[in-house]
Amino acid sequence: MKGSFNNIITSDTPVLVDFFADWCGPCKVLTPVLRQVKDELGEEVTIVKIDVDKNPSIASKFDVRGVPTLLLFKSGKQLWRQSGVLQKNAIVQIIRSHS
Template identity: 45%
Template sequence: MATVNVTDASFQADVLESDKPVLVDFWADWCGPCKMIAPALEEISDELGEQVTIAKMDIMENTGVPADMGVQSIPLMVLFKNGEPIARKVGAAPKGQLKEWLEGEL
């Protein structure tokens, strides 16, 4: 299962009203570390797709939700469960660390 793109307009339906946990990766095109973790997130999405949806939100194209969430540093990954943010991870990390963190939070 590939990552999905979410926008300010789709955030409510795609993330907050999702029937399974959603990991939102707040990123920007100019962010090197964001680009470094993108392939790892795609792989994790394929591996854990039954348990969690991995979504990406470009903070340059969508400013409302990142402002509401207080995004100050990217990459920022926020795990939502039942419409509530339950965990955050700031910064890039190797795939193994990202997957271990996510599995620990699920």
């Protein structure tokens, strides 16, 4: 996973990474919101979900201490991060501002 994760975040297309856990209630709320974001933005964004319990090394590398945490990457650079649940329009606006 690690090699492919690094390949994904170096894309020229913005990549939104959702660090989540199966036991996390707010993470479950965020999942359909991210689906709506993808429906609206289509090819403008790649959305990747990382289970922190299955990928602790990636979560640790990016200092993810709480879930859900969203990170936005483009060309390998982290452009934005926030923990907690956001509304679709806020996420779309953030991604578009970095496109």
